[in-house]
Amino acid sequence: MTLPRALDLGVTGERRRDDPGVVEALDAVVRDLVRREGVDPQRDSGVVRRIAERVVRDHDERSLTGMVAPVVDTESLVGELVARVAGFGVLQEFLDDPSVEEIWINDPSRVFVARQGRHELTNLVLTAAEVDELVERMLKSSGRRLDVSSPFVDAMLPQGHRLHVVLDGISRGFTAVNIRKFVLRAARLDDLVGLGSLSPRAATFLDASVRAGLNILIAGSTQAGKTTLLNCLAAAIPGGERIVSAEEVFELRFNHPDWVAMQTRQSGLEGNGEVRLRDLVKESLRMRPSRMIVGEVRAEECLDLLLALNAGLPGMCTLHANSAREALVKMCTLPLLAGENISARFVVPTVAASVDLVVHLGLDQHGVRRVNEIVSVPGRVENDIIEAEPIFVRHEHELRRTAGMPPRTERYERIGIDVHRLLNDGR
Structure with missing residues (x-):
């Protein structure tokens, strides 16, 4: 597979594993391949993972020539790309964590999670644009909408988690997001x-x-x-x-x-x-x-x-x-x-x-x-x-x-x- 020139990032020094330039470039490549192959990212996350693994592997091989920045932890990078394209970005880590029962965003710099009935402030800091993009992606699969005429929404995420959003203007300053995870600990x-x-x-x-x-x-x-x-x-x-x-x-x-x-x-x-x-x-x-x-x-x-x-x-x-x-x-x-x-x-x-x-x-x-x-x-x-x-x-x-x-x-x-x-x- 021939990768686009967007990955030819000149390197003057060693980059960190989570270098935003590398991640953004690989993210663009994975999204492009997903579109070209007609993959529904939320329904076919396994296919997205295989594409991400292929892209990261090719990038890692090219890094041996010094043309692109090396990747220290390929598995972690694959996981981040899958979360960005098929999941819900930086929130995916908490959605995948079985100990997390609930996630809520009061404003982009205050993201909380609840574990065993107690809540804690995370060190995650987002931008208002990132929150809006996450909400749009979450609502895409639900068939429900959020706008000025309908500033509240209750929806179900593909994994069965319950999403509640209050639009900016009703909540002060920022859009408020709450995700109550479906954690089945008891069936009988x-x-x-x-x-x-x-x-x-x-x-x-x-x-x-x-x-x-x-x-x-x-x-x-x-x-x-x-x-x-x-x-x-x-x-x-x-x-x-x-x-x-x-x-x-x-x-x-x-x-x-x-x-x-x-x-x-x-x-x-x-x-x-x-x-x-x-x-x-x-x-x-x-x-x-x-x-x-x-x-x-x-x-x-x-x-x-x-x-x-x-x-x-x-x-x-x-x-x-x-x-x-x-x-x-x-x-x-x-x-x-x-x-x-x-x-x-x-x-x-x-x-x-x-x-x-x-x-x-x-x-x-x-x-x-x-x-x-x-x-x-x-x-x-x-x-x-x-x-x-x-x-x-x-x-x-x-x-x-x-x-x-x-x-x-x-x-x-x-x-x-x-x-x-x-x-x-x-x-």
């Missing part, structure tokens, strides 16, 4: 037991509750592990049932033979075509579901979910809340956003009759995600307050059984489970 409830998030008895009880068809609300703060727990609970749904899920962006990952997953959509350039989460909840009822899963309830879609659950359709969802009690209060508040004709007199008893269990998660002082309480909702309301009975409550490092019992015990009996024995004897 037993995995959460192994991680110390859940006790064996509580895991067995939740597994039985899912199979019995109870409605489960998962609550917690940001990054408390709500989606992970929802994935694990969904994995316990019997294979003969049909699942329909609705999310803002695809985050659920579990194996099931009969599952339809839907996500929201932004409006187009003409201002139409938007698909809201509430639309998806309504649409899912027309798809003959045996179970409904809503990734996260934030607004008026809560009313439509409650109506579905109240009609006998088993379901699960997540919600931001600081405790199980606050989660119930929020479930009673969000439906009021659906319209002035929706009153608390209707909503409160509907929530009490529709939600069976509330599971609250939190982060401890060491950044470990744990289930803090599992609460039963027996369906009774006193003075507009929904009664709740704790079934499991965390005391320091132990999730302890309390005196509470779940509602609808006949559903457990229907599938051959003695829930009293399960909870009191652990069997």
Whole structure:
């Protein structure tokens, strides 16, 4: 292969491995070859790597003549070129690091990452142009857009990571970027037991509750592990049932033979075509579901979910809340956003009759995600307050059984489970 003259960089002294002139020139060569060979860099990253290896190898051979600068670490250079062309540049290192859970950019000189629930400032310094170029590249594969008329965006990266961007002008000074990585550490409830998030008895009880068809609300703060727990609970749904899920962006990952997953959509350039989460909840009822899963309830879609659950359709969802009690209060508040004709007199008893269990998660002082309480909702309301009975409550490092019992015990009996024995004897 004959390389372009752009690589004939005159050398008066030894260059460092990360010399920007060398990297930029090789980057241009790789991009040119990718275009010429008709390669989709994000879909065919393996092909991009082979091209980069070829380019670096040829460059290394030419460096023996003194015509171009030598490369000390060819493997590192190949990795950087692949990250630039097929990945997400300087952020690719953090995206590939399994210990990094989240990445965010407050401004080009302040790039943070989170590990084990704790965040740290990196030494990475970008330019505003580099941030804009990274955002444009990330959105390219998502089909979503970011402009003055739509200054916020939620999107999914090819690896399954969730991207959120706030455009400069809404955020002060610079475009703000947040990437929440999809790190699958637990696929089933037993995995959460192994991680110390859940006790064996509580895991067995939740597994039985899912199979019995109870409605489960998962609550917690940001990054408390709500989606992970929802994935694990969904994995316990019997294979003969049909699942329909609705999310803002695809985050659920579990194996099931009969599952339809839907996500929201932004409006187009003409201002139409938007698909809201509430639309998806309504649409899912027309798809003959045996179970409904809503990734996260934030607004008026809560009313439509409650109506579905109240009609006998088993379901699960997540919600931001600081405790199980606050989660119930929020479930009673969000439906009021659906319209002035929706009153608390209707909503409160509907929530009490529709939600069976509330599971609250939190982060401890060491950044470990744990289930803090599992609460039963027996369906009774006193003075507009929904009664709740704790079934499991965390005391320091132990999730302890309390005196509470779940509602609808006949559903457990229907599938051959003695829930009293399960909870009191652990069997």
